[in-house]
Amino acid sequence: MGNKKTTAFSGAVLAAVMLTLPACGGGGGGATGEVAAPPSDPKEVSGEIKVLTQRTDLVQSGALQEYAAEFNKVYPNVKVTFDGITDYEGEVKIRMNTSNYGDVLLIPGAVAKNDYPKFFAPLGTAEELSKYRFSDKAEVDGKVYGVAQFGTANGFVYNKKLWRRAGVTEWPKTPDAFLAGLKAIEEKTGTTPYYTNFKDGWPLVQWTNNLGVVGCDAQAGNALAGPVSPWKAGGELNTTDGLLYDIVKQGLSEKDPTTTNWETSKALLGEGEIATMMLGSWSITQMQDAAKKAGGEASDIGFMPFPVQKDGKHCAALVSDYQQAVSIHSHNKPAARAWVDWFTERSGFAEKEGVVSAVKSAPMPATLQDFVDNDVTFFDRSETKTAAVNDIDEAAEIGLNKQDYRQKLIDTARGAAKGSLQDFFADLDKRWDEAAKTAGS
Structure with missing residues (x-):
């Protein structure tokens, strides 16, 4: 996965998937509790370190080596080498059954959160790491074991020209207004209003990253840790998944979702053949590149928040990428x-990639300037109860961070699977609530 798709998987998808896989065994047993403290004098730090990365494209292009050269201006006695791994999740999971899995690595999804102390050195206390966003995602018993590479906002990446041609010049404030906008695009431009990326599947997980936007609630993910019927009327998932269902039910997505293609979708959006896709803000630069290749401008591509408002403002959840x-x-x-x-504080990586810096005090990237200018409320979605939520999700066999249930939702909406939306949500709620009573016991 050394192409641009790697960027997609390194963003919110894997951030969501991170703690859903079964824990890997063996391999632990280092000096548990020894803090990897920040050095006080850069010139006294020496030796060689190996950094594992899934960004094989940046290794092959030499970009990471350029970062290392900049690092050496501050730390001249440290040699940094990179190991770019195509099947990062699969390969690193195997390596972690040994003691040889690099010096710096991205925490694989196969490692259960409570097992972090077996494999990683603590970086400090939660208070000491509080200057970083998403630190609670890697916190175990008050100690933090990882720092996010970056964060990403969630929303709809869209072709501004098509929305303007349809007469929609302001962001929709309600799901119904959003659907009306898609209908206008279909009627006035003849293009595909919305593209599901059904076949590749992983983009459907992006919908989960909207948790919290309906109520502008940073605790929305944690609130799922119990028999709470997550798809009940008025709930976060009822609203977000309900919109996806309505888009497909009303014929506002591609004709045959089984033939979608992720790489093709970027070109289609850039060329103005499709109007809208639900993705993280990591995708904006890729879509802008596609627009330029099609003879257009980067400014043809926009990013809009989910069509709900709280106290007159749109909200956007910020979620963590892989943790270093x-x-x-x-x-x-x-x-x-x-x-x-x-790398987190001084490399400029997040700014260059157009993503959200893990440093709380850093400004939002240029890719999210429209959100800043329009007073969108950003919130870091809390991850303190992620492990418990994942246990319920796994026991219920739903897969909030997998594509399967949303593929079935789309099939139900288009008539390829039997049942109504109400029955579909009722089944999910029943399975969730039953699992919540037994998970973790």
């Missing part, structure tokens, strides 16, 4: 920690 961690087996923890801190 230091291996508990690293023989050079000071240099490894130095790399994590420098």
